[in-house]
Amino acid sequence: MSKLHVTTTVNGDEVEYLCDPRETLLDCLRDKLNLTGAKEGCGTGDCGACSVTVDGRLVCSCLMLGVEAEGKQIETVEGIADGDVLHPLQKKFIEYAALQCGICTPGILVAAKSLLEKNPDPTEEEARYWLAGNLCRCTGYDKIIRAVMDTAAELREAS
Amino acid sequence: MDYHSPASFAEASALAINATGITRFLAGGTDVLVQLRSELVTPDTLIDIKKINGVHDITRNSDGSWTLGVAATGAEMSDHPELGLDWPGVVEAMDLIGSTQVQGRATLTGNLCNGSPAADSVPAMVAAGVTVTITGPEGVRDMAVEDIPTGPGKTALAKGEVISAINIPARGENGGDAYLRFIPRTEMDIAVVGVGVNLRLDGDTITEARVSLGAVAPTVLLVDDAARAIIGTTLDDAALDALAAAASGACNPIDDKRGTIAFRTEVAGVLAKRTAKIAYARAKGEQA
Numbered sequence: 001m002s003k004l005h006v007t008t009t010v011n012g013d014e015v016e017y018l019c020d021p022r023e024t025l026l027d028c029l030r031d032k033l034n035l036t037g038a039k040e041g042c043g044t045g046d047c048g049a050c051s052v053t054v055d056g057r058l059v060c061s062c063l064m065l066g067v068e069a070e071g072k073q074i075e076t077v078e079g080i081a082d083g084d085v086l087h088p089l090q091k092k093f094i095e096y097a098a099l100q101c102g103i104c105t106p107g108i109l110v111a112a113k114s115l116l117e118k119n120p121d122p123t124e125e126e127a128r129y130w131l132a133g134n135l136c137r138c139t140g141y142d143k144i145i146r147a148v149m150d151t152a153a154e155l156r157e158a159s
Numbered sequence: 160m161d162y163h164s165p166a167s168f169a170e171a172s173a174l175a176i177n178a179t180g181i182t183r184f185l186a187g188g189t190d191v192l193v194q195l196r197s198e199l200v201t202p203d204t205l206i207d208i209k210k211i212n213g214v215h216d217i218t219r220n221s222d223g224s225w226t227l228g229v230a231a232t233g234a235e236m237s238d239h240p241e242l243g244l245d246w247p248g249v250v251e252a253m254d255l256i257g258s259t260q261v262q263g264r265a266t267l268t269g270n271l272c273n274g275s276p277a278a279d280s281v282p283a284m285v286a287a288g289v290t291v292t293i294t295g296p297e298g299v300r301d302m303a304v305e306d307i308p309t310g311p312g313k314t315a316l317a318k319g320e321v322i323s324a325i326n327i328p329a330r331g332e333n334g335g336d337a338y339l340r341f342i343p344r345t346e347m348d349i350a351v352v353g354v355g356v357n358l359r360l361d362g363d364t365i366t367e368a369r370v371s372l373g374a375v376a377p378t379v380l381l382v383d384d385a386a387r388a389i390i391g392t393t394l395d396d397a398a399l400d401a402l403a404a405a406a407s408g409a410c411n412p413i414d415d416k417r418g419t420i421a422f423r424t425e426v427a428g429v430l431a432k433r434t435a436k437i438a439y440a441r442a443k444g445e446q447a
Contacts, residue, residue, distance in 0.1 A: 004162065021162035021205065022195065044193045046347075048260055057234060057263040063192045064264065065185075067162055068207065111259065132346045133258020 008069040010035065011079030019066040026050045028066035029076060037077035037106040041135070048134035051107035052076045058114040060133075077106035080113060088158075089113055089151045096147040100138030108134045112148045120156055124149060160202055164210040168294035168323040171206050176296050176319035178204035184321055185209070186230050187264035189257065190273040208321065217242055223329030229322055233262040246327055247441065248336030248355060252283030255340060258347055268322050271304060274312040277350040277374035281308070283338040285371035285381050286355030288328050295320035305371070308378040334359040335441025339434045340373070341426050343417065350374045351418040354406065354430040356438040363393045365439070370402070370431065375410040375423050382409040385431060394439045402435055403428030 003018040010033060017032040029035045029052070038061050041049035045063040052061045053075040080087045089112055092098070099105045108131065115122060115130045122130065127148050128141070136144060161178075165171040175182050180203030183191050194200040208214060214230035217239050225242060233253045236242055243250040256265055256279050270280045271291070284304040291307065293300050296319045307314050316322070336357035342348035353373030358365050370385035385405040392398035407428040414420045 021160050024192070024196070043196050045189055045257070045261055048258060051260055054263070057232070058260050059263040060258075060260040062196070063187075063189050063261070065162070065188070065192070065207075067164075068185075068188075068209070114259075129346060130259050133260045 004067050006067055006070050008072050008074060010074045011076060017066070021065060021067050023066045024062050025052070025054075025064040025066050025069050025074070026061035028069070029061060029074075032066075035076050035078050038110075039103050039106060041103065041107075046133075046135070047104070047107075048111060048131075049104050049107040051110045051134065053110065053114055058111055075110070077110050080109055087113070088154055089116070089148070092147040092151040092154070093144075096143045096150070098139060098143040098147040104134060104136040104138075108136065108144060112151070115148070116152055116155060120152060120159070122149075122152060127152075161204050162207065163204065164207040167211060168208070168321055171208055171211070171321050172294050172296060172319050174204065174206050175321065180204065182206065182318075184272070186214075186266045186269045187232060188269075189261050189265045190269060206321075223331065225327040227267065227325040227327065229268040229324065230266055231325075233265050234259075236267075237262070245330035246287055246336055248338040248357065248438065249280070249283045249287050249289070249327065252338035252340075252353075252355065253280045255279045255338075267325050271307055272314055272316070272322065274308050274310070274314050275349075276308070276311055276377055276379060277353065278379065279338070279340055279350055279353055279373065281379045282353045282355035282371040282373040283336070284325075284327075284355075285379055286338070286357040286369045287336055288357065288369060290326045291322045292324040292326060293320050294323040299323070301326065305379065305381045310377050331359065333361070333442050334367075335438040335443075337434045337437035337441065339430050339437070341418075341430060349417075352412075352423050352426045352430055354427065354434040356431070356434040358389070358435070358438050358442055360439070360442045363443075365389050365392055365394060370406065370435070372406060372409060372427055372431075375412040375427050377411070380409055382406060384409065389435060394435060399432045399435065402431050406431035 039049040041047035045060040050061040182204045183202040185207040209230045214228035216228040218226045270278045289304045290301045338355045340350040340353040355371040358368040368386040370382045372380045388401035388405045389398050407424045410424040412423040
């Protein structure tokens with residue numbers, strides 16, 4: 001079958017691509033739009049390394065087809081920083097050394113940002129449950145959770 | 160693989176009827192895409208039902224019953240301000256499935272049609288008395304959720320039939336529902352045993368009850384004996400013991416590394432007691 005034409009919005013920019021209906025949104029982001037922040041860890045929705053938001057909802061981009069993105073608003077890790085100015089979450093992740101190999105980090109940043117937009121004052125338990133779908137094999141999660149909780153506190157003070 | 164996004168369920172049904180080879184309907188895709196990517200099931204025809212009007216709607220009808228669109232996600236159900244007040248067991252069961260990311264896509268309809276005996280939302284729907292509306296070549300009909308699964312990965316839906324709505328009854332007065340599952344971890348796992356209980360009280364006495372079990376038989380079970388064990392009682396210790404015995408007695412589980420036959424059978428009884436206590440407390444208007 002011929003490829004399908006998709007028009008969607010990624011990080012505020014309207015983009016177009018042609019895709020095979022079997023290709024996932026993750027394939028399309030990485031291979032057609034060169035947005036390689038989202039990673040393929042498992043490809044089956046278990047690890048969260050491919051996390052993006054679609055119309056404001058956190059999803060695994062490996063569990064969504066590229067054709068399903070038609071007319072949607074997609075946000076990826078590439079849209080988190082404002083130009084050269086890092087988002088507070090990104091600064092805290094560096095400050096706390098909340099990453100080692102870094103493969104899970106883009107997905108965790110997207111998921112954590114989504115959490116703080118929905119709940120600016122999460123308990124540690126809420127943060128841990130929200131991020132349960134983001135696997136990290138290096139850090140043991142402690143520094144990640146501390147970075148998220150401290151970012152939440154900082155954003156609350158700033159607002 | 161042909162991809163279609165019809166504008167109506169009648170059109171979706173017609174596409175499925177005329178398709179050859181393997182056909183799959185695509186709602187949240189959290190099972191269909193995993194099967195596609197792992198080459199377990201490669202559909203020849205994929206019919207995305209999310210472009211149909213109203214499929215994300217969660218509506219309370221004038222009689223107090225609820226109609227859920229087939230693409231309403233777990234996240235949308237949990238975020239709804241009132242659905243979880245009426246049917247906390249159904250909403251919590253759906254919320255147990257997968258991660259936050261999976262909740263952003265997964266649906267009740269998909270959980271049901273995937274046909275897993277361990278599907279978390281299905282026992283809760285069975286206990287709640289949920290029905291589904293099916294659109295097919297012969298028109299539209301309703302079917303009870305417990306009649307949909309016919310075996311692991313199999314459903315009673317015929318070629319060309321597609322679920323077009325989820326219908327949850329009116330909660331009514333003095334009722335409560337609950338769902339509990341056993342998993343070896345704290346989160347992100349598949350049920351080893353699941354129990355749904357829905358009941359109604361007159362004073363302290365249970366007048367109506369439905370008890371369902373998941374992951375202990377080839378399909379989710381509606382266990383009439385377990386309901387009879389608590390109807391007419393105040394959920395005293397004798398009733399709870401009879402409930403546990405009936406629940407364990409209904410089990411016909413598999414033996415695997417996640418739980419032996421003996422373990423699943425025992426746990427079904429224990430969980431049935433705990434679930435019934437929560438449903439009872441909710442029917443009394445207590446926090447549970």
